[in-house]
Amino acid sequence: MPLLPASPRSAAARTETGRPRASPAPVRPAGPSGGIPLTTSVHDDSPSAAADAPLARERAHLAAARRALRAMREDVEALDLTDVAANWVNAAVLERQIEDRVKALADLAGTPLFFGRLDYLHAPGGSGAEGADGPRFHIGRRHVHDADGDPMVIDWRAPVSQPFYRASAKDPMGVALRRRFGYTGGDLTAYEDEHLSDPAQASATSALLQREIERPRVGPMRDIVATIQPEQDEIVRAGLGGTVCVQGGPGTGKTAVGLHRVAYLLYAHRERLARTGTLVIGPNRSFLHYIEQVLPALGELTVRQSTVDDLVARVEVRGTDEAPAAVVKGDARMAEVLRRALYAHVTLPTEPVVVVRGSRRWRVPAYELEEMVRELLDRSIRYGAAREALPQRIAHAVLVRMERSGEAPDDRVQDAVARNPAVKAAVKALWPPVDPARLVLRLLSDPDFLAEHAEGVLTEEERAAVLWARPARSVRSARWSAADAVLIDEAADLIERTPSLGHVVLDEAQDLSPMQYRAVGRRCSTGSATVLGDLAQGTTPWATRSWREALAHLGKEGAVVEELTAGFRVPTDVIAYASRLLPHIAPGLAPVASVRENPGFFEVRPVPAGPAGVVAACRELLGREGSVGLIAADARVPELAAALTEAGLRPLGPGEETTGEARLTLVPASLAKGLEYDHVVLDEPAAVVGAEPDERTGLRRLYVCLTRAVSGLIVTHAAPLPGHLAE
Template sequence: MSTPAHDTTTGATPGTDARTDSGTTADPLTRERTHLTASRSALRAMREDAEALNIRDVTANWVNAEVLARQIDDRIKALADLSDTPLFFGRLDYLHAPGLAAAEGADGERFYIGRRHVHDADGDPMVIDWRAPVSQPFYRASKKDPQDIALRRRFGYTGGELTAYEDEHLSDPAEAAATSKLLQQEIERPRVGPMRDIVATIQPEQDEIVRSGLGGTVCVQGGPGTGKTAVGLHRVAYLLYAHRERLARTGTLVIGPNRSFLHYIEQVLPALGELSVRQATVDDLVAHVEVRGTDEAPAAVLKGDARMAEVLRRALYSHVTMPTEPVMVVRGSRRWRVPAYELEEVVRELLDRDIRYGAARDALPQRIAHAVLVQMERAGEAPDDRVQDAVARNSAVKAAVKAVWPAVDPAKLVLRLLSDPEFLAEHAEGLLDVEEQKTILRAKPARSVKSAKWSAADAVLIDEAGDLIQRTHSLGHVVLDEAQDLSPMQYRAVGRRCTTGSATVLGDLAQGTTPWATRSWREALAHLGKTEGVVEELTAGFRVPTDVITYASRLLPHIAPGLTPVASVRENPGFFEVRATGEGPAEVVAACAELLGREGSVGLIAADARVPALADALTAAGIGHLTPGEETTLDTRLTLVPASLAKGLEYDYVVLDEPAAVVSGEPDERTGLRRLYVALTRAVSGLIVTHAAELPEQLGE
């Protein structure tokens, strides 16, 4: 079993193993603090070595110098020693040297496991990166499968100071397995500010996902508090460690639902030493036009339907027409004629190849020029590539290409589809019925692309059209969080960014709050273009208290039938209370003031329409508050959160105002209940539900 945690006053508790490497009695906590001090000194020396690098005479030109300087600067930043972050959080004592069998007689080794690699002046490791293969048993070794580990030690910290340790003798059959107290305390520790990494508390089922290979796409279904977002971010960090050169060339991207969410998670990867991962929303990816308009829900659902991809493809290729006139190319005193039937063969061949519209258009003049060169060779000439390029640039060839395969602007194409009933009807035949076509047509057609009031769904259509014309650049790996809220067309937009790479898809079907929310992960993976993706489910809740998740799970039969409820593994049941209040915000403000008397962050979540009145009430009461995305401080720990922005965020304590208003604030009851489920599950330590109106009947006993 785990020995009791040792604190700073005792050093070690009676009856526990407190020996040094040589077997003599000593104070283990003092020894570990000494190693921590030495490790910090070694890290500082590594940083100073990087800062002292002189690259003036090692680069051939200023471009290489600039690139190398940037790489060194990133290296210096990655070696920063964060004073309030533990440099290492665990230790592994192997029975034998890793990779060697017991019969070979190799003595065991000791490794300190931390956020990054640290070595001394001789190059010997002081701290091993948590992603290294030798570190894996820290997360997966157990009494049933000790993986050659004699002892696993966990460390407890206050700020950056080592204050406690706890041992598990995995190879000792006399000890029974027990829950780690330090691990439990770290999981349940109050949080203030942005999301932290979970590198010290990754569980075996999470570690399997984190360390899954780069070549495969993984979809993680996880209820509130199961750590799916953290798992996705740590998988990025692991992949960057295991495939750094490849991903340095191809790039990585984390996609979140909104800016508030991205701000909340933005410190996780830098804390793990990874500074090069870009973060964006889907709207950022498809920002080809300025979004100034909105769609009614029925129109947004149809524009996000996967059928629109085929409508766009038909509309685009309708611009290609078969040639009816020959092309006459004049060179010097000679004329070369390419007949219409031969031009038609070239055009049909390009269409049959199913390459991008723009790529085919670029290839067409070269194909025509090739037909001319064949005639030249038959006439006894010996043309080369320069002649072919010159023919391809001939005015007659250019005119033929313009007539047969004209250039198309993606935004203009989408605008015509949404504005011209006849054009839409022609290309939506058999795909969208008459009523559906009327639903997406603009009431007032815009005069130009610039004057059009584009919606977010329109921007996705333009992105689709743009990809049909010119292939979108593909990255090595994409993480897509809160994926359950994406439309099929949005999935396609994300999938275009990783056609030659892989993805990590994260979400919870029960938290889908858009009219087009995902119905199944298999369907989502198909739209993403990753049908081979593996679906994993996380059901152990580490962040949401038992009483809170049990209460919220009453909604699951109504919003996601058949989905496995989250089972909280927290020892602390948390603070939970439902309070009937009078009209007005006074008692809501009082509940916030009560929770501010506790340690940690506080979130007041309310239906969007009620937020302004609550903001005024908090100000009148002298209680400072923030908006989502703003940094909490010791003086201001309360965030006023519109229910529409609560997804993905966490607070130690939450006051949920008027659940019925959260439900009624959505277009339909099911979406409203899902929004309520999200709001109910944002609390890490405690939740107060306040209501003057009747609670939704789905929350009944």
């Protein structure tokens, strides 16, 4: 399907509705842009004929594009698959592909089909005199073409769409005019123009852009495809070959950037990623539920989402670790302990192998077997791969002896010798099979076994910390912890290589342990990754101290580290208040600079002990438009849930948010990371800090909770505020 008209002339001869025109459509003057899109005015729906004429044409184009998209979907639905596939397997695959295509072509009623327009001076990449009436493109979430194949909406990921995000007065990128559209639901209600080719016009911030950024957020996370900023777009469109790490404070859009990067890579490298796969990893299932609609809204339905715990789920997790044990188990040194324990199962031979075939006996001496074993050990290949190679090595030695005696064995004979009972018995004795879960079980249960293989790696105190107080008798009966499951995954990879995906997005990465980074790195060992996080929001005892260290554990030392510091979500007063904690939790980190024009509201409210003051604050915020989140220390959640229900304000849990009437979510502080609400009530900051094992971790948790608000924040407290906030 063509992305460009056949020529600048043909493009210039079509209006928004596709009909020929005698002259260019009228537009409103606007100013040049710098880093943020600029304009002079917004043209809203009104009876004014001057303002309504362009708006009416744009609405007509929207209606025509919706009809064209419906026709595209109907064409796919009408495909006859009879006798197309060679067998039922191919038919099932083809049918599934057709179903996915139909879903990708869905017209979401509450989502605008396009959100912008570019009027080029001349055909992009082509010739044409500057100032000529060049082609015009409407930019949207997916490509739409008419019955003749001419584009009516261009996919935001196409190269021709890039200037919508990056063009400025200094570098208009061949664009004469950029138009943004305002919507209510799926209906077009306003437009805003920027004449990028006219440097004489004054600068101003885009009102429609601000309006979209500050629009109330009811329900799951939505895409930001209409508001991507130039610095974000550079990350989104970075190539597939390299790994990108994004350090971004609260509200800088790092999660959205990561998700849109996946969508872009699937567009630019669809065939490759269709073979190798993509994966989005989040901190918990509530977070994944919150973001799960973003990629489908962009037409991408095949991206898998998971937590790290789900990735390594080889055993049932029923236990928990104390912080000292979890820190040691998450340390990268445990990989060396596991490697030693695994290869300790390999023994050197003391007896020859004698293979009987017919009336002949073939003897492979012990010294030759030892050479084979040592060579395999020196090659540092996977334990399982070496174990599979050993019988072939022994069989080859037997075949050499057969050939010397005048026989002419072929590959079938070698395979038969490799399966000979004597060879199989020797391999089992020299290189026995090892179950990864049983290996970890023995390490955590047997102090002598652990001491032997952790010598010089772990201290005596560290070994004592990871040993189980009550050793389990079997893998099934063991009370495995989440950290134990990661160790089992590491052991499994030492035995057999973990398959690699083409691209992995790792969000809230600052909370991963080194061993968890290794587990993720195995999933993209031959692919690339997008790592997203904020060092100031690390709330685990093993939280990341530097991105370079984390990337080394991930196996991506050469990754590019980008920093986002412009805040689009959190109001200025709120982020300034939360930033009081930065010198104590992340001294070298730059605070987020809010670029929002609407300051929102912020209040620190002393309340009497008990839930009444909190309930009153929630009721007050429910009188405003948008979602409301009540964030509290985990231990206080049951009491607050009961009080809210009794007051008739029954709350949802994280991940249960919908677009219906229920707008209040009660969020345990431990699950607040990555979520956002229009209005937030933060209950008892001192309780949030006190719930953590140390003050620094508690202050980081508090920083996360303070920065979940999009429009306003009320901090309620009966106990004194933590000293760093009261200063």
